[in-house]
Amino acid sequence: MIEKKQAVQQEERAVIVGLITKEQTERQVQEYLDELVFLAETAGAPIIKRFTQKMARPDRATFVGKGKLEEIRDFTIGRNITLVIFDDELSGSQIANIEKVLNIKVIDRSDLILDIFARRARTAQAKVQVELAQYQYILPRLKGMWSHLERQGGGIGSRGPGETEIETDRRIIKDKIGLLRKRLAEIDKQSLTQRKDRGEYIRVALVGYTNVGKSTIMNMLSKSEVFAENKLFATLDTTTRKVVFDQTPFLLSDTVGFIRKLPHHLVESFKSTLDEVRESDILLHVVDISHPQYEDQVEVVNRTLNELKAFDKPTIMIFNKMDLYEQNTFDKWLADDIKQDILTQMKTNWEGRSQGNCVFISALEKKNIDELRKTIMDKVMNLYRERYPYKSEYFY
Numbered sequence: 001m002i003e004k005k006q007a008v009q010q011e012e013r014a015v016i017v018g019l020i021t022k023e024q025t026e027r028q029v030q031e032y033l034d035e036l037v038f039l040a041e042t043a044g045a046p047i048i049k050r051f052t053q054k055m056a057r058p059d060r061a062t063f064v065g066k067g068k069l070e071e072i073r074d075f076t077i078g079r080n081i082t083l084v085i086f087d088d089e090l091s092g093s094q095i096a097n098i099e100k101v102l103n104i105k106v107i108d109r110s111d112l113i114l115d116i117f118a119r120r121a122r123t124a125q126a127k128v129q130v131e132l133a134q135y136q137y138i139l140p141r142l143k144g145m146w147s148h149l150e151r152q153g154g155g156i157g158s159r160g161p162g163e164t165e166i167e168t169d170r171r172i173i174k175d176k177i178g179l180l181r182k183r184l185a186e187i188d189k190q191s192l193t194q195r196k197d198r199g200e201y202i203r204v205a206l207v208g209y210t211n212v213g214k215s216t217i218m219n220m221l222s223k224s225e226v227f228a229e230n231k232l233f234a235t236l237d238t239t240t241r242k243v244v245f246d247q248t249p250f251l252l253s254d255t256v257g258f259i260r261k262l263p264h265h266l267v268e269s270f271k272s273t274l275d276e277v278r279e280s281d282i283l284l285h286v287v288d289i290s291h292p293q294y295e296d297q298v299e300v301v302n303r304t305l306n307e308l309k310a311f312d313k314p315t316i317m318i319f320n321k322m323d324l325y326e327q328n329t330f331d332k333w334l335a336d337d338i339k340q341d342i343l344t345q346m347k348t349n350w351e352g353r354s355q356g357n358c359v360f361i362s363a364l365e366k367k368n369i370d371e372l373r374k375t376i377m378d379k380v381m382n383l384y385r386e387r388y389p390y391k392s393e394y395f396y
């Protein structure tokens with residue numbers, strides 16, 4: 001039986017591969033690859049080289065062309081490289097075919113993300129959710145998984161698995177998926193009861209792309225100690241704290257970050273963790289404005305919120321890391337009034353796009369935090385008034 005294994009071993013030297021198709025510019029692909037490098041580093045694999053190829057569409061058998069595969073193989077030989085990571089999802093037979101040429105382990109972006117999630121999962125709920133997504137991912141790729149094993153175990157001439165072996169595995173994995181679904185449903189029932197106990201409080205959820213500073217803002221606003229670090233997916237579990245601003249209490253939740261090309265199964269199985277987002281009254285959409293692709297990231301987050309049916313909520317956009325943004329955007333010699341003009345232009349643009357529901361802060365340097373608190377409080381108070389119009393006091 002196939003065992004679920006970590007996709008990346010510690011300090012495994014790797015190369016990455018991206019395809020430049022008709023729909024994407026070369027620059028976009030390089031940016032996707034930047035992110036893939038960050039993901040790989042988060043999983044503990046330094047990237048030695050990146051390969052790209054221009055093709056109208058992926059090759060059905062080997063994803064990239066034969067020539068490119070040979071180029072990758074020649075590069076990996078003698079350099080102690082044990083892993084190749086593709087930026088797009090590969091099918092089971094593609095994995096098997098590519099491994100046959102390269103003779104080292106082949107994984108894709110989804111595999112890598114699942115791997116990071118598996119390492120980060122702490123609670124029973126997160127663990128079951130990740131395991132479920134992993135098995136769902138493996139199921140259609142059993143052939144590829146077998147080729148991993150074959151390469152590791154068998155020497156020259158060892159036979160591949162027969163169809164019956166793959167079929168047996170398929171059945172075992174399907175049973176496992178059924179079992180995990182059941183366990184998840186039980187856990188969900190418990191957390192639903194917990195959420196119901198929260199009564200009349202307005203619920204506010206921090207959402208956003210991964211690594212934008214959600215947990216840092218959570219810590220700052222609630223003085224809690226939520227794990228925050230410069231790695232992707234530092235947070236997997238939803239944390240909720242009661243926060244009181246000026247005697248107005250509300251519940252604030254920190255949630256798992258989103259990323260582009262998030263494996264579909266992962267979104268599916270994390271639905272229950274993301275219930276906190278779906279059931280919240282107000283969203284705080286945190287954006288890392290210092291990131292060169294922050295606008296794309298906003299798009300990805302909006303699309304994912306849509307998928308979760310959580311898009312039509314009162315939302316405040318929090319543009320975080322203004323300190324880094326200013327550092328990256330402004331040359332030292334630039335006159336102050338020009339800097340101000342650029343800042344004003346950027347802010348006016350976003351104020352228009354968010355109908356005035358935005359704040360620009362640095363959570364790290366604690367800049368503009370009073371305005372952030374006031375903006376959140378105004379929204380929370382408005383909702384209390386709407387919901388409980390006859391109460392003179394909104395506090396417990």
Ligand SMILES: Nc1nc2c(ncn2[C@@H]2O[C@H](COP(=O)(O)OP(=O)(O)OP(=O)(O)O)[C@@H](O)[C@H]2O)c(=O)[nH]1
Pocket residue numbers: 208209210211212213214215216217227228229230231232233234235236256257258320321322323324361362363364365
């Ligand atoms: N320069 C700067 N760095 C910041 C700021 N806010 C957060 N960071 C850093 O950004 C990194 C990510 O912060 P987190 O709070 O873990 O981000 P997150 O959105 O919770 O990330 P995930 O849980 O991984 O999705 C950390 O290294 C923070 O110290 C800021 O205002 N300026």
Ligand SMILES: [Mg+2]
Pocket residue numbers: 214215216227228234235254255
């Ligand atoms: Mg976090």
